[in-house]
Amino acid sequence: MSPYRGWPFLSNASHPFVSAVWAVLSHGCLALFIVAPLLWRSRHRVVYGLIAFVGGSALDVDHFIEAGTLNLHRIETLPGGRPETHSVAFVLVLALLTFALCPRSWDRTRRFVAAWAVFAVNMGHLLFDAAGGSEHILYPWNQVDGIPWLLCPIGALVLFGLSWVIARRSSRSSPQGPLLSVAVQ
Ligand SMILES: [Zn+2]
Numbered sequence: 001m002s003p004y005r006g007w008p009f010l011s012n013a014s015h016p017f018v019s020a021v022w023a024v025l026s027h028g029c030l031a032l033f034i035v036a037p038l039l040w041r042s043r044h045r046v047v048y049g050l051i052a053f054v055g056g057s058a059l060d061v062d063h064f065i066e067a068g069t070l071n072l073h074r075i076e077t078l079p080g081g082r083p084e085t086h087s088v089a090f091v092l093v094l095a096l097l098t099f100a101l102c103p104r105s106w107d108r109t110r111r112f113v114a115a116w117a118v119f120a121v122n123m124g125h126l127l128f129d130a131a132g133g134s135e136h137i138l139y140p141w142n143q144v145d146g147i148p149w150l151l152c153p154i155g156a157l158v159l160f161g162l163s164w165v166i167a168r169r170s171s172r173s174s175p176q177g178p179l180l181s182v183a184v185q
Helices: 016-034 036-040 045-055 058-067 072-076 088-101 108-130 151-173
Strands: none
Touching: 016 036, 016 045, 016 072, 016 108, 016 151, 036 045, 036 108, 036 151, 045 108, 058 072, 058 108, 088 108, 108 151
């Protein structure tokens, strides 16, 4: 939730609340799109869809932590740009933690799908934010600031495609048939 130079119609420093609402809606809709193939094959697509929508903005909690306040104007105008946790490295850590902390009763396929969903949703968030700059997406390996705008839609489509492949393979490996009943219960 910093100024979106790549999406100037989404943010306005003089209207921080409206900017925050737009950011939540944008991240939520992008998250739903990216994991749509998994949601479609799930028996609990409404609940998981809600989790994906909310999870699409979860990464922005780091703005509040960095700013040390709930003031929307302050969190949207952090002097150093977005916190370093807006990076692929941090998203990878989140996905690995998800895999490791899933309930013991879940099989490897279901744990992998959960970890992928966390990775894909947060990568979508990173791509959207990075299209406007003010984000060290490759921290700590590289201090590159943002990405070319076109990489955001292309990256989102790639993530969608990978979700589609994972959904198909997971449903095939599920002993309960094609509803992905084990992988995405
Ligand atoms: Zn963000």
